[in-house]
Amino acid sequence: MRRDPCRPPWSRRPPAGPHGLRSTRALPRAALVEDDAGDALLVEELLADTGLQHTLVWRQTLAEARSELSSSMADCVLLDLHLPDAFGTRGVTEIQKAAPHAAVIVLTGLAESQAGAEAVAAGAQDYLVKGSVEPDLLLRALRYAVHRKQAERANAELQANRLRAEENARLERGLLPKPLLSGSALTAATRYLPGRERTLLGGDFLDAVETDDGLVHAVIGDVSGHGPDEAALGVSLRITWRALTFAGHRGVGLLDLLEQMLVAERTRDDTFATCALLTLDPARAAAEVYLAGHHEPLLTAEGTTRVLDAEHGVALGIAPGLRHWFPTELTLPATGALTLYTDGLIEGHTGRGSDRLGIEGLLDIIDRTSRTDAEGQLDHVISTVRGLNAGRHADDLAILRLDWCSSSIAPSGDRRR
Structure with a gap:
């Protein structure tokens, strides 16, 4: 069954998951960029099995994802590396531009471990191999990816503050x-x-x-x-x-x-x-x-x-x-x-x-x-x-x-x- 990518976002609010994560806010907003409806349905079900209270938006192309992310915030983006309008690490780069505060996890095939590593080198927080993901693994990957992104943002802010302090010191010496x-x-x-x-x-x-x-x-x-x-x-x-x-x-x-x-x-x-x-x-x-x-x-x-x-x-x-x-x-x-x-x-x-x-x-x-x-x-x-x-x-x-x-x-x- 092929789903309409423009339909309302999927939502899952289970009373309690297998990991005891009732009403957790660890991943409130997620975006899935995947052109294959079967793979998209699999990700939807895996997310439901994690027990995370979440909202999931599915888009089938990079262009649709950019449009979605420009008008709504996402905590994490699950990104297929093979899209009709983007291939490989270009998708990672474009998603980072559209949603600089979101963690990115790429989805690869069984024989694409090198592509996953390249995506991480390009700025993604992690990669998962399709067909080899269980709810526990997805839960950990999501949590660690969001935490790593938050740590990167905090470090970038500290660096910006340090540079601002140095600039202020130079200005103060001049004034x-x-x-x-x-x-x-x-x-x-x-x-x-x-x-x-x-x-x-x-x-x-x-x-x-x-x-x-x-x-x-x-x-x-x-x-x-x-x-x-x-x-x-x-x-x-x-x-x-x-x-x-x-x-x-x-x-x-x-x-x-x-x-x-x-x-x-x-x-x-x-x-x-x-x-x-x-x-x-x-x-x-x-x-x-x-x-x-x-x-x-x-x-x-x-x-x-x-x-x-x-x-x-x-x-x-x-x-x-x-x-x-x-x-x-x-x-x-x-x-x-x-x-x-x-x-x-x-x-x-x-x-x-x-x-x-x-x-x-x-x-x-x-x-x-x-x-x-x-x-x-x-x-x-x-x-x-x-x-x-x-x-x-x-x-x-x-x-x-x-x-x-x-x-x-x-x-x-x-x-x-």
Whole structure:
């Protein structure tokens, strides 16, 4: 009797099998790809005799099987190696493409042991010889095949996670370089935290270097969006900034070159980046700040922290070529710190409904911090901010803090040009 391959799937839900596998879910969904109706009926009966609760779908050609597997999941595929439209290991390859998560067991003839071994080498989990299969053997083959496939998938996921971790580490080294301040009496403290667990780094970036003229230069920025493209663009901006700074570029000219690089490298026309440039001159107790759509720095001195009044300019990439950036000159106290940060530090929630922390909330946290050392204060502020937010707002967070004391810089106030 020849069965219609397009009829509803076979189902077997026996009250109990000979192996005591009542209501087991070891193989809930199976697909049989076999052009011979007699062999298909034999497989159906063998599956019933195993006692497995299962659903079995029968298709007679590879094309029909691919169509079926593209619209429904299968835990295991029983595949004949001799189909009207596929012969040998090609069928294994095509089934793996159509159902990458399904275990594949090939069905061979008595004289085809070599073909079975080749199918396993091509990616099948096992092979069975037609006419030599008993329920016990089929049960073991099904269970082991599914388990092996699950183990392969788990191993592949572990490998992918390892590669992702290595890529994240490379991106992090690019986004968070070691500040080059060996000749300066200033110290730098940095922090970077991704917005979500187990995600690629976002586009926040920072850096600080000292040039031969004794000036200390710092940058912090935030590329719009999250993911590998934004992280790569952030790394490119940071590396470009360092190279151009050592080459002597400053101020508006430097920002213009950074914007040209961003426009050339971005993958979307609406991608932009905010950034803040800081140049600090210890000999003159002075600093210069440029803001391109970014937050003003914070100045800590004499036990208090306040927002510096600085001129704002347009973010990079918003209006290429506009060059709408302005310098703000600052005079510095004898002992103090300048802190640059990205908006992940202030846009989280406060723990009171939907209220955002904001700059006033951040300053309140800093003022109530008992730690006086830079590293401890940054850790305390970050842990407090994240605790209040409780995971509700996910954004990357980057901080760069530069500290100096009276032995390295002359005292004064601050002024604007």
